[in-house]
Amino acid sequence: MRADLELIKDWVEPGKRVLDLCCGDGELMHYLQAEKKTTGYGLEIGPENITECIRKGVNVIEKDIEEGLASIKDNTFDTVIMTQAIQIMMRPDEIVDEMLRIGKECIVTFPNFGHWRARGYLAFRGKMPVSKFLPYTWYNTPNTHFCTFKDFERLCVERNIYIMERTVVDNEHQHRWWIHLWPNMLGEIAIYRITK
Amino acid sequence: MPDVIPDDSVGIVEPQKIEFSEPLKLQCGRTLEQYHLMVETYGELNENCSNAVLICHALSGNHHVAGYHSMEDKKPGWWDSAIGPGKAIDTNKFFVIGLNNLGGCHGSSGPNQINPETGKPYGPDFPIVTVNDWVESQARLADYFGIEQFAAIIGGSLGGMQALQWSINYPDRLRHCMVIAAAPKLSAQNIAFNEVARQAISQDSQFYNGHYYEKDEVPKVGLMLARMLGHITYLSDDGMRNKFGRELRSGQISYDFTPQFEIESYLRYQGERFSTAFDANTYLLMTKALDYFDPAADADGNLSGILEKAKAKFMVISFTTDWRFSPERSQEIVDALVEADRQVSYAEIEAAHGHDAFLIPIPRYLDVFSAYMQQVEADTKAVFFGGNA
Numbered sequence: 370m371r372a373d374l375e376l377i378k379d380w381v382e383p384g385k386r387v388l389d390l391c392c393g394d395g396e397l398m399h400y401l402q403a404e405k406k407t408t409g410y411g412l413e414i415g416p417e418n419i420t421e422c423i424r425k426g427v428n429v430i431e432k433d434i435e436e437g438l439a440s441i442k443d444n445t446f447d448t449v450i451m452t453q454a455i456q457i458m459m460r461p462d463e464i465v466d467e468m469l470r471i472g473k474e475c476i477v478t479f480p481n482f483g484h485w486r487a488r489g490y491l492a493f494r495g496k497m498p499v500s501k502f503l504p505y506t507w508y509n510t511p512n513t514h515f516c517t518f519k520d521f522e523r524l525c526v527e528r529n530i531y532i533m534e535r536t537v538v539d540n541e542h543q544h545r546w547w548i549h550l551w552p553n554m555l556g557e558i559a560i561y562r563i564t565k
Numbered sequence: 566m567p568d569v570i571p572d573d574s575v576g577i578v579e580p581q582k583i584e585f586s587e588p589l590k591l592q593c594g595r596t597l598e599q600y601h602l603m604v605e606t607y608g609e610l611n612e613n614c615s616n617a618v619l620i621c622h623a624l625s626g627n628h629h630v631a632g633y634h635s636m637e638d639k640k641p642g643w644w645d646s647a648i649g650p651g652k653a654i655d656t657n658k659f660f661v662i663g664l665n666n667l668g669g670c671h672g673s674s675g676p677n678q679i680n681p682e683t684g685k686p687y688g689p690d691f692p693i694v695t696v697n698d699w700v701e702s703q704a705r706l707a708d709y710f711g712i713e714q715f716a717a718i719i720g721g722s723l724g725g726m727q728a729l730q731w732s733i734n735y736p737d738r739l740r741h742c743m744v745i746a747a748a749p750k751l752s753a754q755n756i757a758f759n760e761v762a763r764q765a766i767s768q769d770s771q772f773y774n775g776h777y778y779e780k781d782e783v784p785k786v787g788l789m790l791a792r793m794l795g796h797i798t799y800l801s802d803d804g805m806r807n808k809f810g811r812e813l814r815s816g817q818i819s820y821d822f823t824p825q826f827e828i829e830s831y832l833r834y835q836g837e838r839f840s841t842a843f844d845a846n847t848y849l850l851m852t853k854a855l856d857y858f859d860p861a862a863d864a865d866g867n868l869s870g871i872l873e874k875a876k877a878k879f880m881v882i883s884f885t886t887d888w889r890f891s892p893e894r895s896q897e898i899v900d901a902l903v904e905a906d907r908q909v910s911y912a913e914i915e916a917a918h919g920h921d922a923f924l925i926p927i928p929r930y931l932d933v934f935s936a937y938m939q940q941v942e943a944d945t946k947a948v949f950f951g952g953n954a
Contacts, residue, residue: 423910423936424936426940428909
């Protein structure tokens with residue numbers, strides 16, 4: 370199980386109605402269904418991922434999130450989750466607004482572009498960072514809207530979004546005590562639990 | 566004609582005629598005192614009758630869903646690509662029932678069958694039947710086989726509408742509902758196409774107000790036109806362009822009204838073949854059943870409200886170039902199911918074949934289909950072992 374998913378599960382209460390945006394192969398939903406007896410759906414556009422969700426018994430709906438979530442009514446879900454996908458959205462701010470409209474609370478995870486390695490790469494090599502963790506080059510990356518933890522939290526302040534919980538981990542999704550000394554410099558992945 | 570029956574075919578199959586003597590009250594207010602259904606089954610019904618799958622047919626379908634009637638058959642049943650040993654609906658695991666719906670023309674009680682009260686064919690006097698009536702007759706068919714709850718009810722197009730109606734009318738009698746290339750109700754455009762088809766038939770001089778059997782005639786031209794029109798709505802613009810383009814049969818334009826473009830002769834061929842194989846009165850009935858289908862009508866048009874009754878898990882599938890029942894129509898069903906807090910999965914299959922795609926073995930379609938049927942099987946096993954415990 371992907372480690373960020375391991376961390377998310379503690380923030381989802383048993384029996385809740387969950388929507389997982391860009392749910393991939395349904396790993397998280399499958400786990401939540403089995404362990405937390407949650408209901409709900411994953412949204413996904415990758416054909417292989419969709420088939421894999423169905424094979425696992427995860428309810429999956431083929432839907433391009435970029436086309437909007439307007440067909441889903443307000444507060445339909447207890448928790449709306451989006452892992453490692455906010456940075457590939459055309460308008461991350463609008464997606465966050467929509468998530469908070471259709472869900473009572475949301476869990477968002479994304480890579481931190483303010484991590485020291487990314488900063489160092491740009492500062493010393495003068496090039497957009499490429500690493501094992503961020504493997505794309507600037508012209509073919511799906512990550513069109515990288516942000517840092519500070520950027521995200523600034524968005525939350527501007528939009529009156531309340532951050533219920535936050536955790537910061539390294540790229541192996543491990544908590545390290547020293548990350549918390551300077552999260553925006555030392556943390557690689559952020560996991561936010563937010564509500565309105 | 567198969568020289569050898571393929572390993573993944575259900576093989577040579579034989580239809581059976583099942584008689585029902587309990588009167589069936591129809592939605593139109595009339596009653597069928599007695600009726601019969603033509604049925605084919607494939608696979609074995611298990612001990613606790615938990616592995617049954619019902620296949621509902623579309624406008625021109627029938628009970629011959631898979632396999633061959635004889636070694637002389639040119640083609641297998643209409644959904645042979647999905648049903649057979651090792652196929653998406655695996656007949657090694659499931660007991661599959663196909664039937665010809667009431668009002669059909671392939672052996673079930675319908676306009677071309679003898680009315681026991683008059684000794685003559687029903688003709689236009691056969692009552693108007695609706696999707697609700699079909700569901701009721703199919704429920705009695707399930708009783709006949711001793712099936713309390715279907716593992717799945719599956720259908721494409723008008724067949725998908727029957728599956729959807731089942732989930733509302735008999736929520737406890739199906740665990741899974743597969744609705745393919747369907748819509749929650751017809752649009753004005755859909756009804757318009759149906760009306761042109763009906764007019765083509767009823768205006769044919771050989772139609773005799775539906776009493777053509779006695780005259781030993783068939784409204785061939787009308788049926789042919791109806792089918793040609795229908796066929797255009799089953800294909801996509803892209804699909805037609807790819808298959809026929811503006812190809813000429815003889816390589817040059819002849820400046821007259823003979824069929825010169827490939828698409829013209831294709832439609833004529835399809836229409837002509839259909840006009841000798843299908844009954845005009847049945848065509849009228851089937852299109853009416855389509856027009857009248859509207860499960861939300863009983864809930865003031867609130868589809869999600871009516872779907873709250875359903876208990877089945879749903880799999881909804883649409884095809885990108887289907888414009889008869891477009892992906893948006895399937896999404897209406899999905900949205901209503903989400904709003905009703907029902908379990909649903911949805912896949913939109915990229916396909917150039919238009920509405921016809923639901924009958925075509927497109928790899929991704931079959932992958933999704935097979936994956937879903939694995940879940941149906943898992944739930945069937947759970948019921949089986951649960952029942953023995």
